Amino acid sequence: MLVALARGVAPGRRDAHASALLPRPLGGVVALAADRPLARGLLRGVTLGLVDHIALRTAALDAVVEEGRERSIPQLVLLGAGLDARAWRFGAHGYQVYEVDHPATQTFKRRHAPKGAAPIYVPVRFGDERVADALEAAGHRADQPTVWLWEGVTMYLPEDAVEDTLGQVRERSAPGSLLGVTYIEPGGIHAAPGIRTMVDWVFEGLGEGLGARYRPDALRRLVSRHGFVVRRDGGSETWPRLWGGEPRMAQLVLGAERLCVAECAGADSD
Ligand SMILES: C[S@@+](CC[C@H](N)C(=O)[O-])C[C@H]1O[C@@H](n2cnc3c(N)ncnc32)[C@H](O)[C@@H]1O
Numbered sequence: 001m002l003v004a005l006a007r008g009v010a011p012g013r014r015d016a017h018a019s020a021l022l023p024r025p026l027g028g029v030v031a032l033a034a035d036r037p038l039a040r041g042l043l044r045g046v047t048l049g050l051v052d053h054i055a056l057r058t059a060a061l062d063a064v065v066e067e068g069r070e071r072s073i074p075q076l077v078l079l080g081a082g083l084d085a086r087a088w089r090f091g092a093h094g095y096q097v098y099e100v101d102h103p104a105t106q107t108f109k110r111r112h113a114p115k116g117a118a119p120i121y122v123p124v125r126f127g128d129e130r131v132a133d134a135l136e137a138a139g140h141r142a143d144q145p146t147v148w149l150w151e152g153v154t155m156y157l158p159e160d161a162v163e164d165t166l167g168q169v170r171e172r173s174a175p176g177s178l179l180g181v182t183y184i185e186p187g188g189i190h191a192a193p194g195i196r197t198m199v200d201w202v203f204e205g206l207g208e209g210l211g212a213r214y215r216p217d218a219l220r221r222l223v224s225r226h227g228f229v230v231r232r233d234g235g236s237e238t239w240p241r242l243w244g245g246e247p248r249m250a251q252l253v254l255g256a257e258r259l260c261v262a263e264c265a266g267a268d269s270d
Contacts, residue, residue, distance in 0.1 A: 001026060003152060004083035006047065006054035009033045009040045012244020015058075017085035020114045049252035055245030056236045057182065060259050061151050063240055064180040065090055068147035071176065075146040077135070078119070079165070080126070080153030083109060091117035095147075098140055100124050100131055126153075127161025132168035142172040145264075150181040155257070159212040163222065170226040175266035179228055185256045186213045219260050228262035235259075 001022060008018025008030035019031040033039035044051040065076060065086065074096060078084055081099035091097045099106070103123040110121065122138045124131045136142070148169055154162050169179065214222065220230045235258045236250035 001083060002047070002050060003054055004085075005030055005043075006051040007058055007085070007243075009043050009051055010055035010058065010243045010245065011040060011044065011052070012055065013242060015085050015089075017088050017114050018083070021083040021085060021109065021112050023112065044249060049249040050254060052245035052247075052249035053236055053251075053254040053257070055243035056239040056241065056247065056250050057151065057257070057259065059242040059245070060234075060239035061149055061180050061182075062086075062242070064149065064178055064261055065095075065147055068145075068178050069093060069095070071145075073145045073147050073176070073178065075140060075144060077140065077146055077148050079131070079148060079150040079169075081105075081109070081119070082152070083112075084149075084151070085114070086149070087119035088114050088117050091119065096120070096139075098122055098135060098138060100134070102126075126157055126165050130168060131165055132171045135172055140172060141174075143174055145174045145176040145178075146172065148173070148177065148179045148181075150179070152182055152257075154181060154212050154214075155184040157211045162212045166222065166226045170228070170264070173227070173264040175264055177264040179223065179262045179264070180259060181219075181223070181262075182257055182259045183212070183214045183219055185215060185258065216258065216260070219258075223260065223262045227264055227266075229265045230260055230262045233258060233260045 004018045004021050005026055007015035014034055019027040022030060033043055068076065076090060076095040077098045077100060078086060079100050081101045082105060087097040087099060097119040099119040100122045102125055106121050106123050120138050122134045124134045216233050223230060236255060237247045
């Protein structure tokens with residue numbers, strides 16, 4: 001919900017679907033703030049840069065989706081889709097969109113989903129259930145390339161669940177498939193220790209305690225083990241500014257989150 005709120009008030013290009021996807025009163029707050037620069041500025045401040053971080057992250061991952069579209073990749077799979085509106089933003093542009101998520105999150109989303117261009121919902125608990133089998137049953141084609149986005153999820157999972165899921169992503173990735181995965185470095189949250197502890201409590205309280213963390217070289221080795229070649233890896237200071245976020249604000253609390261973009265090179269890369 002926080003991510004959708006941030007996208008709904010992103011300073012440059014806001015996500016027009018965010019307010020519909022959010023429950024009241026949050027959806028109302030986003031709708032109200034949308035056209036009021038002062039209110040949006042206030043939200044950027046009280047979220048300690050989360051709005052800016054998410055704005056830049058959205059732009060960086062949208063660039064991966066655009067790249068897939070230019071290459072005519074037919075499938076987009078959002079792993080841990082949450083209240084992401086990409087199915088509505090990109091679904092009408094040639095992608096078959098699959099949303100894989102925890103069943104509880106998905107039940108909530110289906111109740112709030114905007115009209116039109118609905119994704120194919122694939123309920124899965126990472127680490128407990130086979131995402132590869134669920135995608136096969138849902139109609140996903142392993143013989144055609146896929147754009148996989150795994151945005152803001154690995155940090156909530158234990159390392160073995162990340163590894164297991166990546167192995168299954170590999171099973172269903174035809175050569176040329178693209179993977180955009182965000183992760184948090186071991187230092188974790190960038191902030192004064194007091195704020196860091198508070199942020200950890202907030203996440204724990206939301207039932208989303210922080211899990212796997214990787215250094216960029218460890219993440220590179222992990223995706224390589226699963227047949228993906230890293231094309232780029234960076235943080236908010238290098239992400240495109242399309243959604244209007246400001247890198248210095250973005251670094252305040254979530255500066256340790258990075259995005260790795262990798263490509264599946266085919267069987268002989270194993
Ligand atoms: C912070 S949200 C990110 C949502 C979305 N990717 C975005 O950026 O808007 C984390 C997502 O991970 C999902 N998630 C966390 N643990 C999970 C698990 N064990 N199995 C499936 N989904 C999980 C949650 O349901 C939620 O949708």
